[in-house]
Amino acid sequence: GDSVTQMEGPVTLSEEAFLTINCTYTATGYPSLFWYVQYPGEGLQLLLKATKADDKGSNKGFEATYRKETTSFHLEKGSVQVSDSAVYFCALSDRGSGGYQKVTFGIGTKLQVIP
């Protein structure tokens, strides 16, 4: 079945540091890939997505490139801010048997940015 593996946190960075959160996936079909963010006390929000190989999703300074050859979708940001402190979830969306849409999440990586 489908699965998503992402690095366990917490990740602690100083403000303006470079961020990478690794994510790899296993899927039987041709999935779409997503990063979600959960700020403290809130629900999950879509951060960015990519629907096919070599697509780059980007939003709020975050980027991730769909790498089919390495089955990866690593999240990067050049300069993090304190306000980026949150939990980040990698996810994939694929068609299950019967044609319905199935979404699979990674375990989440907690990011803490210190001033």
Add this chain to the structure above:
Amino acid sequence: DSGVTQTPKHLITATGQRVTLRCSPRSGDLSVYWYQQSLDQGLQFLIQYYNGEERAKGNILERFSAQQFPDLHSELNLSSLELGDSALYFCASSVRGSGTEAFFGQGTRLTVV
């Protein structure tokens, strides 16, 4: 606003009791997912419905059950509650078709005392 509505936002109940959590998906979304998020446990997939039918089951206890109604809203029933069931319960919905993301509600915070 994601368009997914969950009620109630907060729920406090005693051990052994039964509660029902409600989710209204975004207009047009046929799939509904339920997740449990405990402290330090990450996002645990419970169950998925598609157009009224159960499609996938995750780590859902036998004391828990769910259903999706003809109007596509869904309910998650938790019975014989234990202290360890205290968690955030999220509902998400998505449309059928590839490339579609799941939209999350704000969650129901359940506290079992």
